[in-house]
Amino acid sequence: MKMKLFSLILLFALLAGCAAPTQAPSATEAPAATEAPAATEAPAVTEAPAATEAPAASTEPIKIGGTYNLTGAMASLDVPASKGSKLAVKEINAAGGVLGRQIDYILYDGKTDSATNGNIATQLVTSDKVVAIVGNTDSDSALAIGPIAQKAGIPYLTAGATSPKLPDQVGDFMFLAPFGDNVQAAAGAEFMWNKLSCKTSWLFWDKGAEYTTLLAKYWRERYEELGGKIVLEDTYTQGDTDFSAQITRLKAQNPMPDCLYVASLQASDAGAIAKQLRDAGITLPMVGGDGYDGPELVGVGGSGAENVYFTTHALISADKGTDKMKAFIKAYNAEYGNDPESAFAALGYDAIYLMADAIKRAGSTDPKAIRDALAATSGFEGVTGTVTYQPGIRVPQKSVTIIAIVNGQYTLGAEVTPEKVPAP
Amino acid sequence: MTQTKKSPTNIQNWITPLFLIISSLLVVTGIKLYAPYNPYVERVIVVLGINIILVVALNLSNGYTGVFSLGHVGFMAIGAYVSSILSLAIETKATNLPDLPAWLAHVQLGFIPSLLIAGFLAAIIAFLIGIPLMRLSGHYVSVATLGFLVIVHIVLINWTQFTRGARTFSGVIQYTNIWWVYFWIVLTIYLVWRIVHSPYGRALIAVREDSIAAQSMGINILRSRLLAFVISAFLTAIGGGLMAHYLTSFSPATFYFTATFNYIIMLVVGGLGSISGSILGTTLVTFLSEILRNAELGMQIGHLKIPAVYGLSQIILSISFVLIVILRRKGLMGDREIDFTWLKRVFPNSPQT
Numbered sequence: 001m002k003m004k005l006f007s008l009i010l011l012f013a014l015l016a017g018c019a020a021p022t023q024a025p026s027a028t029e030a031p032a033a034t035e036a037p038a039a040t041e042a043p044a045v046t047e048a049p050a051a052t053e054a055p056a057a058s059t060e061p062i063k064i065g066g067t068y069n070l071t072g073a074m075a076s077l078d079v080p081a082s083k084g085s086k087l088a089v090k091e092i093n094a095a096g097g098v099l100g101r102q103i104d105y106i107l108y109d110g111k112t113d114s115a116t117n118g119n120i121a122t123q124l125v126t127s128d129k130v131v132a133i134v135g136n137t138d139s140d141s142a143l144a145i146g147p148i149a150q151k152a153g154i155p156y157l158t159a160g161a162t163s164p165k166l167p168d169q170v171g172d173f174m175f176l177a178p179f180g181d182n183v184q185a186a187a188g189a190e191f192m193w194n195k196l197s198c199k200t201s202w203l204f205w206d207k208g209a210e211y212t213t214l215l216a217k218y219w220r221e222r223y224e225e226l227g228g229k230i231v232l233e234d235t236y237t238q239g240d241t242d243f244s245a246q247i248t249r250l251k252a253q254n255p256m257p258d259c260l261y262v263a264s265l266q267a268s269d270a271g272a273i274a275k276q277l278r279d280a281g282i283t284l285p286m287v288g289g290d291g292y293d294g295p296e297l298v299g300v301g302g303s304g305a306e307n308v309y310f311t312t313h314a315l316i317s318a319d320k321g322t323d324k325m326k327a328f329i330k331a332y333n334a335e336y337g338n339d340p341e342s343a344f345a346a347l348g349y350d351a352i353y354l355m356a357d358a359i360k361r362a363g364s365t366d367p368k369a370i371r372d373a374l375a376a377t378s379g380f381e382g383v384t385g386t387v388t389y390q391p392g393i394r395v396p397q398k399s400v401t402i403i404a405i406v407n408g409q410y411t412l413g414a415e416v417t418p419e420k421v422p423a424p
Numbered sequence: 425m426t427q428t429k430k431s432p433t434n435i436q437n438w439i440t441p442l443f444l445i446i447s448s449l450l451v452v453t454g455i456k457l458y459a460p461y462n463p464y465v466e467r468v469i470v471v472l473g474i475n476i477i478l479v480v481a482l483n484l485s486n487g488y489t490g491v492f493s494l495g496h497v498g499f500m501a502i503g504a505y506v507s508s509i510l511s512l513a514i515e516t517k518a519t520n521l522p523d524l525p526a527w528l529a530h531v532q533l534g535f536i537p538s539l540l541i542a543g544f545l546a547a548i549i550a551f552l553i554g555i556p557l558m559r560l561s562g563h564y565v566s567v568a569t570l571g572f573l574v575i576v577h578i579v580l581i582n583w584t585q586f587t588r589g590a591r592t593f594s595g596v597i598q599y600t601n602i603w604w605v606y607f608w609i610v611l612t613i614y615l616v617w618r619i620v621h622s623p624y625g626r627a628l629i630a631v632r633e634d635s636i637a638a639q640s641m642g643i644n645i646l647r648s649r650l651l652a653f654v655i656s657a658f659l660t661a662i663g664g665g666l667m668a669h670y671l672t673s674f675s676p677a678t679f680y681f682t683a684t685f686n687y688i689i690m691l692v693v694g695g696l697g698s699i700s701g702s703i704l705g706t707t708l709v710t711f712l713s714e715i716l717r718n719a720e721l722g723m724q725i726g727h728l729k730i731p732a733v734y735g736l737s738q739i740i741l742s743i744s745f746v747l748i749v750i751l752r753r754k755g756l757m758g759d760r761e762i763d764f765t766w767l768k769r770v771f772p773n774s775p776q777t
Contacts, residue, residue, distance in 0.1 A: 071734060072682075119471075143594045144671065169594055210590060210592055
């Protein structure tokens, strides 16, 4: 009896919980996409829709799946990216949609968990019957979702996962919206060699993540090729907060290296490392990848973040950015009441426009036709740069933005396309 | 805690495990019939089945012996990595694990040999670490096994030659299907049931309840705990192997604290020391998280539009667990099994004893 009573209570609690969301505050809460649009201008897509477009047989919305880890360890990157994606969908729908149809962006939370990511991918391709999937900023999740989309023949465009190996690991339906890590590592190495005149360097990387492992590997390859010398290499593991042992080893170097290359997964790690380095009296330039791109770099690093440079997708700045960037920031601000948290917001935004552009050029919602159109993308202008897929290569060629921290502000260090890129 | 078990009658000895096995399989089959062409539902069910195997195995150690291990996910990781390395196609090995030693690089085993080797390896490791660890009890053994989990994690991250380090291990062939999961569920439930209801199982429970009294009765504490730990590790590694061959891609982060806590929750919600409880707890937690995850998307009830709130499912689940622990301190089933003694009252003439 007691158990029955208890089950009832539990059931009641659950129902009450289900009805409660209106009260629960949440950063990821988004107004419905069908609401009146904010006064924003939609960036133009590369090609005008084909004039010969067949009369829309269906006015049903086009379903695009969304897979982001809105909770868990990846949330700091995925939440801004998902907000960018949702903003793009809203703009496209306000401007009349694609092929005369609205986009229904079905967004699920992968919870930074492989099993859940597999579930949501299966759900999207089999229950929701989406025509394409756009999402994710890490390769763990991309590798959980990619094979399922590949098997179902649904194009999957990752908004922010930067491992250049992904498309080959998954198959011909997998595309990257950002540049690959080999490109940004090469850009970082060339920037250090040419602009910062670093002949020798310290290499410090997080061996707890695929991204940092690859970044360090590609960077080493390009830097040594340029003639640079790595005087000391050290590692840490995700979750470490004290780097004094490694910093002491660095301080014991004589002579000291000219620069520091630090591959970190999260902006908070990079901030903490910068702070502890500066506290130990090491003020050498510190360079890293797009993992640095978040408010925590300066938030945690404080004044230690001075003389820090990193390669990323775009400079999020309302006064220093490109026109497209300014329009994006304005729209983002109107929608969410704050500036984009990181370049990943812009990547999420671009990924949706890139996919919408492919659907428009495909002239149909057949996943195979969309894949072919996506693979043929050439000169698509997004907020984070121009996307062109070379035949057979599903990682775009994009220019790399190098950001310098000056007085706690992000400033444009350089906009570069590396001369030579290590093979993925 | 000191409730003495009624010695089950012969018929009961068979009915309950049979009932548990059949009901586990029916949950699976029923939903498969209800949604025959729904791969999503099938996916949830397969993961549920694997979770049942893992939690029942965990219960053997944590529930029946009172050795509250927090390191079982380490055995799961061993099972996943070892079986995947063995079953990986030779071409995939060449690209994903180029630095494998030659004797391993040119070997591709079938699913079952890979699983069994992984299971036995985990059992051997459990035996070796069990010799010192099973002498501990209470919180000490939890902390020590947690240490084992951390060691496994660090080895996985650093042994790049075999594990790709922290990078995602991908390209595993998807061997696991609903039928393999059936098979292992039946085997696991049967095995654990037989162990627990054997004289050896009684000895385990006696050690859990009062180790000094048990020792004075001539029970070898170390030996009884160690055997349970080793069998439990074997089954956990099998579960890990099944999971690896279902997800097809995973990384060391898949087998760490989050997973540990998930399984502990399933176990505690169901009830420590009850196989029925493990099955019930796992089913409840797995289904609830899936249902709630779908509810997160928001919904339209009449004119009331509920917006999407992500992360809500974890909050509701956590509140439910708090309620369960407050209202039923020993989990849903406590240390009891679903029993059929009422049959005796309904059919007083049925053959018994």
